Amino acid sequence: MPGDERNWWALLGGAGIALVGIGFLVLAVDHLAGEHSRPVTLVLGGGIPLLVAFGTVLAGARIARSDAAKSTVLRLVGWWGFGIVASASMGIASVVYEQSHGVTLVDTTYIVINNTTVGAAGGLLIGHFYTRSRRHAEQLAAERDQLETERARLEVLNRVVRHDIRNDMTVVIGWLAALDEHVDDGGREALERVQTASDHVVELTRIAHDYVDVIVGETRPDLQLVSLSDVLETELQTRRDAYPDASFRVGDVPDVTVRANEMLGAVFRNVLNNAVQHNDEASPTVTVRADRVDGSVIVRVADDGPGIPDDRKESVFGKGERGLDSSGTGIGLHLTETLVTEYGGDIRIEDNEPKGTVVEIELTVASSTGPPSSARVRTGND
Template identity: 30%
Template sequence: MDGASRWYIDGSELVAALGLVFVMSGVTLWWESILPTTMSIQAALYELVVHVLFGGIVLILGVHIERSELSRDERFAVMVWCFSGFLFLFLIAVWSGLGALFEGNVTAAFVSEVVVFGSMGGAFGVIAGVNHGRSARNRRLAERNEDQRETLVLLTRLLRHDIRNDMTAISGHAEILEEHVDEAGEASVEVIRRRSEAIIRLLQDTDTLVKTLGDDREFQPIDFSAVLREEVASVVDDHPAVSVESDIPDGLWVFADGLVHQLFSNLLGNAVAHNDPEELTIRIEATRRDGTIETVVADDGSGLPEEIRDHCFELGEQGPESEGDGLGLYLVSRLADVYDGSVDHEESEDGGAKFIIRLPTPE
C-alpha cells in the first residue's frame, strides 16, 4: 500500500478493533465451551486469563497509540506488525490442526488454540511495532537535534567572528576618543568601552556553552597547575590594580579538556567586573583531596546579592544592579557538570564571594 493510501487508514483503530475481537472471542469461547467443563474456580479463572490476556494487551495498546505521539505512518506500521504477528501464529495454530479440519472435526480445543495463539501473535506484533515506531521517532529527533546543534555552532561562530571584530573596533575607537573629550564625555566613553568588553565576554561564553553540548568531546589529563597559573597571570595583566594571592602546588592534574580554563576565567572575570579593582583582593587555593582537585576562589568584594545566592548558577540569574547577561555562573556550573565535578558558593571570610570547584583527577 502506498503512502497516499495510509492517510485513510488509522492503524490504531484497526489494532484496537482486532484486540476487541480477540477479547470477545476469548470470553465467548470460555463461557460457552470451557467454563461448563471446568471443575474448579481457580482453573476457570486461569483459562479466562489465558484466553483474554493477549487480546486485552492488543486492545489497550491500540487505544494507547491513538493517544501517543506516533504519526499516522507510524501507527500504520504498528498495525502491519500486529496483523503480521497475528497471521503468523494463527497459521501455525491452523497448520497444527489441519488434519482435523480436513476431516471436518473442529473441536473446542482447536478453536481455543487458534484464539490464544492468534491473540498472542497480535500482542507480540503490536509491542514490536510500537518499539520500532518509537525507535524511528527517536532517531529522527536525534538527527533534528544534531542539525539544530550544528546550526547553533555555525551561528555562534559567525557572531563571534563578525560582532567581536566590530566590538573590538568600537572599543579601540573609544580609547582614542578618551583623549579628545571633556569630563562630561569621559563617562560615556567609559560606558562604551565597558559594554563592548561585556559583549565580547558574552560571545566567548556563548561559544564555550555551545561546545559543551557536543557529543564528540574527548577528555584527557590536563596540567591543572599550569591552567590556574595562566588564569592568574591573565587577570593580573588585564587588571594590574587587583591584588591576587594564590597557592597553587605543582603536579595537579584533572581529567578534562581545553575548556576547563573557562571555569576560572569566568569566576575571576566576575570578581573584577562586579567590584572596584583597586580595592579588590582575590585568593586562589588549590589542593588535592579524595580523588579530586578542590579549588577555592574567594574575594573580599561585595559578594553576590542575597536574593540570588540560592540559585546563582541558574541560567539568566543576575543581581538587580548587574549589567551582565546571567550566563557566566551558569557556564561555570555547566562545565563542572560536564567534567563530573561540582561547584558550590559560600560567603567568604572577608564578606565577598567564595566558590569551591571540585574536579576529578585522572585514574
C-alpha cells in the same frame, strides 16, 4: 479533523479486537463447561485459553479508548491478524499431521480454537512492543533532526559573534586608544566607561564562542593532562590586566596536573569575572587557593561581594541565570558547570566570612609533580 480520524481508527480497531476476543472467550467458557477430564487437561485446555481471551478483550477495549494514531492501530491489528492466521494454520496442520499418523484426537475444533486464541494474543503483544519501539525510534530521529538544526544555528551564531562582532569591536577599541590623547580631563571618565564596556563586549564574544564550542560538540571532550598552576597563572594575569582596581590574592596552589582540556581556562575566567563584576566594593578583593584532597584538587575562589542567597545557590549555574543586579547573559557560569561536569569534577557555592561568596571547583588530579607551592602563581596585582 485529524484528532477525530485518529480516534475513529482506534475505536474501530480496538472494538474489532475486543469482539473477536469475546468470541474466543465464549468458546473457552463453553469448552470449559463441558470438560470433565483431569485437572491438568482442564487447566491447559480451558483455563489458559479463557484467561488469554479475557486479556485480549481488555487489550481491545484499551485500544478503543486510546488516542492511538492510524498507523499505530494498523500495526497492532496487522500483528494481531498475523498471529491469528499463523496460529490457526499451525493448529490445523498439527491436527492433520496427528490424524494422518493414526492418532485419535478429541475436540479437534477446540484444539485449533485454543491455539488461535493464544496466537492472537501473542501477535497483539508482539505488535505492542514493535509499535512502542518504532515510536521510540521515530521520537529519537525527530530529536536528532532538531539537534542538528539547533547545532547549525549555533554554528552560524558562533561565526557572527566570533568574527563579525569581535572584529568590529577590535576596531572600536583601536579608535578609543587613538582618542585617548585627544580627550581632556572632563571627558576622561566617559572614555574609560566606553573602554570598559567595549572590553566587556569582547569578553562576552569569547564566552559565547566557548559556550557554542561546548554545546555543539557531538562527543565528550578529549581529556588531557593540564597543569593547574599554569592555567591559573595565565587567567589571573589576564584578570589583573582587565580589572586594575581589583585585588587578586593567591594562596598555595599544588603543582599538579588535572584531567581537563584547553577549555579549563574558561572555567576560572568565568568565576573570576563574576567575583569582580558582581561585587559591590569599589576595590573588590578576590582570593584564590587550592588544596589537594585525596585524588582531587579543590580550587577555592573567594570574593568580598554581596554574596548569594541560600535559595539561589543551587540554581545559579542554570542557563540564563544572572547574578544580583547583573546585566550579563547568564551563560558564563552555566558554561563553567558544564565544563566541570565534563571533566568529572564538581562545582559548588559556599558563603564567605564575613561577607561574599566562595566558589569551590573540584577537579580530578592526574598526577603530582611536587609539593604544594604557589611559586608559579604570582600574588598581588603587581
